[in-house]
Amino acid sequence: MIIQVPASSANLGPGFDSIGIAVSLYLKLEVLGPSDNWQVDHQLGKLPHDETNMIVTTALSVASDLPPQHLRVVSDIPVTHGLGSSSSAIVAGVELANQLKELHLSKEEKVEIASQIEGHPDNVAPAILGGLVVGTHINGHFAALEAPLFPYDFAAYIPPYSLKTADARAALPYQLDYSQAVHASAIANTFVASLFTKNYDVAFKLMEADRFHEPYRKELVPELNQIRELGKKHGALATYLSGAGPTVMTVVDRDKYESFEQAVHAGGLDGKIVRLHPDVDGVKLI
Ligand SMILES: Nc1ncnc2c1ncn2[C@@H]1O[C@H](COP(=O)(O)OP(=O)(O)O)[C@@H](O)[C@H]1O
Numbered sequence: 001m002i003i004q005v006p007a008s009s010a011n012l013g014p015g016f017d018s019i020g021i022a023v024s025l026y027l028k029l030e031v032l033g034p035s036d037n038w039q040v041d042h043q044l045g046k047l048p049h050d051e052t053n054m055i056v057t058t059a060l061s062v063a064s065d066l067p068p069q070h071l072r073v074v075s076d077i078p079v080t081h082g083l084g085s086s087s088s089a090i091v092a093g094v095e096l097a098n099q100l101k102e103l104h105l106s107k108e109e110k111v112e113i114a115s116q117i118e119g120h121p122d123n124v125a126p127a128i129l130g131g132l133v134v135g136t137h138i139n140g141h142f143a144a145l146e147a148p149l150f151p152y153d154f155a156a157y158i159p160p161y162s163l164k165t166a167d168a169r170a171a172l173p174y175q176l177d178y179s180q181a182v183h184a185s186a187i188a189n190t191f192v193a194s195l196f197t198k199n200y201d202v203a204f205k206l207m208e209a210d211r212f213h214e215p216y217r218k219e220l221v222p223e224l225n226q227i228r229e230l231g232k233k234h235g236a237l238a239t240y241l242s243g244a245g246p247t248v249m250t251v252v253d254r255d256k257y258e259s260f261e262q263a264v265h266a267g268g269l270d271g272k273i274v275r276l277h278p279d280v281d282g283v284k285l286i
């Protein structure tokens with residue numbers, strides 16, 4: 001059995017902790033069979049190979065009596081780069097328990113469980129449902145709604161350095177001034193309305209108008225402004241910080257992708273740039 005989970009790009013500008021899209025990088029979790037102890041084979045650097053691996057801890061939090069398994073993980077989602085690697089591990093763990101214990105969890109139940117673990121649904125919900133998702137928690141439970149998918153590609157600029165989500169969250173303020181909060185919320189509300197009504201001229205302006213997190217994180221990722229400026233000169237639609245960064249996402253018309261990528265390369269940035277498209281399936285067995 002192989003479980004496949006897509007990467008996810010959260011926030012899309014003003015949708016802090018509530019909007020995310022599944023994109024075409026994948027974690028594949030193969031179940032090789034029962035084992036004396038939990039064993040996780042992977043080539044993902046320092047991540048644990050035993051029962052402390054996040055995939056296993058998640059699966060055991062869903063079904064504590066799950067017998068140990070020998071697992072193999074292959075993933076092209078870069079870890080601590082703002083493309084939802086931790087959410088891909090959590091979603092893989094939920095699905096592992098679901099399959100091995102035959103829990104028959106609905107998609108909504110998976111979103112609830114994974115969001116409770118992650119704390120916000122903006123990565124786990126699209127990783128489960130596929131596509132573009134808007135969600136939050138209310139009275140301790142999570143709701144996630146699927147928005148229409150826009151017909152564009154992404155140029156993901158992936159810097160050579162990593163940035164832990166916890167560190168990028170530590171850069172955020174504890175409080176926002178009331179009038180600033182009202183304006184930030186109005187931007188986010190109108191952004192969501194523009195996505196659901198497919199008013200992309202408005203959506204792409206608002207995607208670059210976040211007031212909740214990018215202003216506080218831009219010093220951590222100087223490439224955000226550089227690439228945003230390049231995008232304006234080379235016909236890109238909008239640029240935002242993917243999740244907590246440091247990946248910078250640019251939405252591009254499919255026929256303008258090549259020229260935008262060339263412009264980023266010519267800009268002398270030392271990260272890599274990867275063409276991504278939305279994933280519509282979410283977690284699935286392959
Ligand atoms: N494939 C994986 N298997 C197990 N744990 C993972 C995997 N990918 C990521 N993680 C966990 O998620 C952490 C990174 O999470 P985070 O800082 O939120 O970065 P990201 O933006 O990539 O989600 C890692 O340190 C590790 O604990």
Ligand SMILES: N[C@@H](CCOP(=O)(O)O)C(=O)O
Nearest residue numbers: 010017082083084165243244
């Ligand atoms: N809303 C979160 C999203 C974190 O996403 P990740 O891909 O960086 O883990 C945040 O912005 O902190």
